[in-house]
Amino acid sequence: MREPDDLSGLSMFVRIVEEGSLSAAGRALGLPKATISRNLALLEKRLGAPLLIRSTRALSLTDTGKRLFDRVRPIVRDAQQATAEVKSHQAAPSGLLRITASVAYGQAAIAPRLLSFMRRYPAVRIQLHLSDGRVNLVNDGYDLAIRMGAIQDSELISHKLADITMVIVAAPSWLEQHDMPRTPADLARHTAVVMRPDMIQWRVGGETVRVPWRMSTGNMMVTRDAARAGLGIALVPEFLVLRDLERGSLVRLLPDLELPAIQATALYARAVSQSVALRALMDDLLASRPIEVDAAPS
Structure with a gap:
């Protein structure tokens, strides 16, 4: 019958090597040195080979011990991390x-x-x-x-x-004083309200048009309000102006042309x-x- 893998013994072996002594490993794990020594002996017996050379001053790895340590150390680390993740998932968010x-x-x-x-x-x-x-x-x-x-x-x-749908809008009062744009190029003859001064390159219907700005707001909702006040055209998220479009306080410009979301x-x-x-x-x-x-x- 196949023997079960001794992961706890391998984990303890890795800790012994990392800590440099059985006593230090015992302190790190909260176990007596005698328990550490007994479990190491059981692991060596199971594997049929010595893993450590013990002296009064230090521990050193045998060739077999070094090969085993190099192979199992990342496995032990992965197992410890997986255990910690499972435990954290069980904890209530706080x-x-x-x-x-x-x-x-x-x-x-x-x-x-x-x-x-x-x-x-x-x-x-x-x-x-x-x-x-x-x-x-x-x-x-x-x-x-x-x-x-x-x-x-x-x-x-x-x-x-x-993905946020974008629209170009203007107030009816603005459109009373300026021609309704029919093409992307027409937008350049209008003045824009923008959130930042660098937001003047608009991609409309596959074309890029540079729209001069009059007011930079630093805020999308203020940008909408400024457009609603008739201060210029604006490129804004559709959800921000849905009620204005329904009420007619803003008009959507070039509705048949695609704008990047x-x-x-x-x-x-x-x-x-x-x-x-x-x-x-x-x-x-x-x-x-x-x-x-x-x-x-x-």
């Missing part, structure tokens, strides 16, 4: 999560999910910061960032949450990837991708 999100998408899509998440996990605390400004996830102390648009930091773990993405550092609370939240956010948004608050 503690503080610091989250930053884009204002419009965070308010319309993410905040409702966080409220539901916190009802399920009462031991979790969340500090939510809504901002369209660029943040440094690690330096600013955030566990999770949810951003719209291009992602530049490749060192972070990223998960796509949704922008991506909503969740980002976090590898250092916090083992957080039970963060993992539970990410499971919740990713369970129902894409995260739908009916309309943003007006």
Whole structure:
């Protein structure tokens, strides 16, 4: 009959070698030196070969012991990590999560999910910061960032949450004073309200057009409000202006031409990837991708 593999004995052997002595291994494992010595002897008996040469000053590996140590050390490490992961999955999410999100998408899509998440996990605390400004996830102390648009930091773990449909809009008062654009090139004869001054290259119907800007807001919701006030045309997420389009306070321009969607993405550092609370939240956010948004608050 095949003997069962002695993983506990191999794990103890690896610890003895790493600690440099039976006594040090015993202290690390919280076991008497006699127990460590007895288990090592049982392992050597099972394998039919000595693994360590014992002296009064130090331990040294036999050739067989060195080959065994080199082979089983990564296996023991993988087994320990797997055990730790299983244990952490069984723990109830708790503690503080610091989250930053884009204002419009965070308010319309993410905040409702966080409220539901916190009802399920009462031991979790969340500090939510809504901002369209660029943040440094690690330096600013955030566990999770949810951003719209291009992602530049490749060192972070990223998960796509949704594709956001974009639209070009203007107020009726603006269109009363300016010709209705019929082609992408016509947009260059209008003035735009933008979130940042560098956001003036618009891809419309397969063409790229440069639209001069009049106001840079730093915030998508203010961009919408400025367009609604008749200060210029704007390229904004569709969910942000659905109610305005229904009421007629904004008009969609070039509706038959395709605009590239922008991506909503969740980002976090590898250092916090083992957080039970963060993992539970990410499971919740990713369970129902894409995260739908009916309309943003007006």
